[in-house]
Amino acid sequence: MITSDHIKQCIAASLPCEWIQVEGEDGRHFSAVIVSEQFRGKSMVQQHQLVYRALQDKMKQEVHALSMKTLTPEQWEEYKQAGQ
Secondary structure (H helix, E strand, O other): OOOHHHHHHHHHHHOOOOEEEEEOOOOOEEEEEEEOHHHOOOOHHHHHHHHHHHHOOHHHHOOOEEEEEEEOHHHHHHHHHOOO
């Protein structure tokens, strides 16, 4: 069974991130907040594709669902200040 820590490690190994939080206890459904400079200038779809690439085959076999919020460092600061 895949863990949220393993998902976090896979993302961090492939995508330079300032912050990653992954939650999910059932081993199949996860939610993540990912902050990366790599997201700058990209659409939300392009940002999510970067994360999916980092997870590769895990998205096809082990992970049933991954809900994610992808943010640039500036968006992350605004998000935190808004109390999200």
